[in-house]
Amino acid sequence: MDMKLELIPLPVSDVSRSKGFSVDALDFPLDHDVEPGNGMRIVEVTPPGSACSTAFGTGMTRPDAGPVHGIHLVVDDIAAVRRGLRARGVDIGAIRDLDGVAYASFSDPDGNTWELPSLRGPRVS
DSSP, X not given: OOOOOOEEEXXXXXHHHHHHIIIIISOOOEEEEXXXXXXXXXXXXXXXXXXXXXXXXXXXXXXXXXXXXXXXXXXXXXXXXXXXXXXXXXXXXXXEEETTEEEEEEEOTTOOEEEEEESSSOSOO
């Protein structure tokens, strides 16, 4: 039996701000920005090279949902990705070595936390 993770809904407080962060700062391609009716708006973006998308919008998550922590975006060259994100204004932490896997992390405007693990590349910076 196959099971494919294809979409992670994220709680956000401002759909337009989250879209701007995802598309402009993270450079995620915009897949959809639709308003199906009844005041709903759904935005879907997919990290480059990923088979799993993230989506956010009005009516997608419970109003009392807290942030999602530890979303992993696996990268090959963590130093280059970190430089690119910093250049686009993302407040990303230093690269740290956790038992041979390099990590750097950041938060989106709603406190959802993202980890960038890499098996290759520099271990510290």
